[in-house]
Amino acid sequence: MERQPAPTRRRRRPRAHAALVAALLVGVLAGCGVRLETPPPAEPVPDALEQVRRTAVADALGVADLATSAQQAEGLPEPVSAELARVAADAHAHVDALGGQYESGIDPDDDADLDPSPEASEPEPPATPAEVVGTLSDAAARNRTAATTTSGGDLARLIASIGASQAVSATRLAALAAVPGPDPVVPTMPAPGTTTQTPAASPTPSPVATTPPGGEQSVLPAGLTASDFRALVLAEDGARYALEVRAARTSGDDRARLLARSRAHGERAQAWAELGSIADTAQDPRRVAYAIPRADDDPTLVRTLETGLGTSFATLVGTTAPMTRGLLVDLLVESALTLDAWGAPPLAFPGLPEQLP
Template sequence: MSAPNRPTAARPRPAPLRRAGAVVVAVTAAALLAGCGLRMETPPPVEPSPDAVEQARGRTAEDALGLADDARELLASAPAEPVAAVLADVAAFSELHAEQLGGVYDSGLPDPTPSASPTDAPDEPAPTAETVLAALAEDAATALADADTVPDGPLARLVGSVATARTDLAGRLAAALGLPAPEITVPAPTTEDASTDDGGEAPSTPSVAPTPGADDASAGAPAGLDRTDLDALTLAHDEAGYALEVVAAKLGGDQRTLAQQTAAAHRDHAERWALAAGSTGQLDDPRRAAYALPPGLDDPAVATGVARGVESAVADTYATLLASADAGGRGDLLTGLADATRRARVWGATPVAFPGMPELAAEPLPTPSAG
């Protein structure tokens, strides 16, 4: 007996089943191809494009390694002692710079544009003391520009310190060679620095182009700095001015003149930053009537040590604030770091790899090597 005619439910469409079957077939085929050692074509990996921060970091590190290599190669020729001593510092400091910067990035990808074979490449001339001097000046200027514009504040502080060290090395090498110091220009700041005429510039020190409008003590502060930052600059300069006034009273001759001139310049800088902060004449003006000084200032060694110490403190303050200031407006701070480092050196400070960064002062120098 046949069943009565009833409406039948709609059947599932066969198309999805066919698509599912196709997917299974495709997956199976891919697995078989993989088992046979074949794989579908994929695009080759692409070298990542570095951003502005990585470009500045990598450029500064690469320049440091180049300076170290040239100095080491030149040391192998046993140059005269005054030059050799500076070259040893160029090599050691530059290796520390590259290390702190993280070295040169290598993606591990093949070079898309292979270089010429060693037999085809022209031989590079051996470095000379003069070419190392030129490289120091050029790389210092490059690092100064990067320190001013790189978006990353802590990196700006490190690169600014490296630039200052290279500037000092260039001055020392020029003096050892009996050559004039190269001019290394600090980027023009967005605000106008107070006077850079601090007196007593050492003839072996690379000159820094004066900032336009240097006599305008009421110039604004670098963008990104707040009242606390400006108070720190005011206090550092005022303390240095006071200390050098006392030192001037304890010394004689050219050292007394130098201390007097530098003290006056520090007082001017303190007033400039106080005006920018709006603290001049206010109850919360950070400046004090007097500052504590160590005993024994009648000893010239103690007096000059105080001068070195206050100049180093000013350098540290400027370097610290490089990390806070906005990119493109750090020229004032870079100038302040360079000037204070130079003045400390005039008073006999030992050259260091990272001016303005005392936390890196304990970094051990690489073992000197002529090879």
């Protein structure tokens, strides 16, 4: 706040002169259409989009505060402390990307300054990693719902990415601190041969099911174009092929993991083809073989494929209709968790390449 100059001291004028000045002031204000009893300006009422934004900001600030507090605990293992520091830094990055805290510019009442100072209270103990995990999980769940329902596509895309980041952070911190973590998000696409639906203008039931934290039934994202369906089918089937070929050259647990992920992508490719009514038609883009991304090891290949898919899911969150994006949001979260499981450095904004440092 800028420092205001000290008021200059004025001489006391005669009472009659002061009364005349007051009368003239009333006349001027009345002539200008300003009434002396006009109430002070009030805080504007936020619209729905602003409420969503403010809630996401408040959640991110809460995460940052708790993570910072938890770092003050004595005897904290170094990996846990480092993860808490990263969580706090990402939370501040989320606040900045969301536009920061709202400030109206209206000065708050100064009545609180007139009250006597409260007695000093005992400092609160540091937060625990378990509390940070819980706050991250709650924030991720709220952001999932907001991304699914909000009318703003750009805001939905950003909040979906932030929610995915928070889900990854909650999972990582829980593992490091040996405390219960969040429930996994496991999207489930329709089985081959299931009756499909085309995208509708309003939310309608579909054969797409998902098992998010709330366990609610998902709907087919409305607004997907024929080109979107072909791109999804091609990306999922290409990932299937690349992981299947890689698994043939691997053994042990890594081979089993690669095959499991390959099957998941193959099933989703078939489901997207059916949902887009292009399965086994001339529009079906699936091929016998694909070019495989160059990768020196299994984790690098998985991370390359999942990064591309996550970017596609985040993009479609921003272009599909509200109330129908739940499946895409879940796929983005699951892709981010898969990246973490295969050793990728955690990102503050999964699926948003423009936010990369």
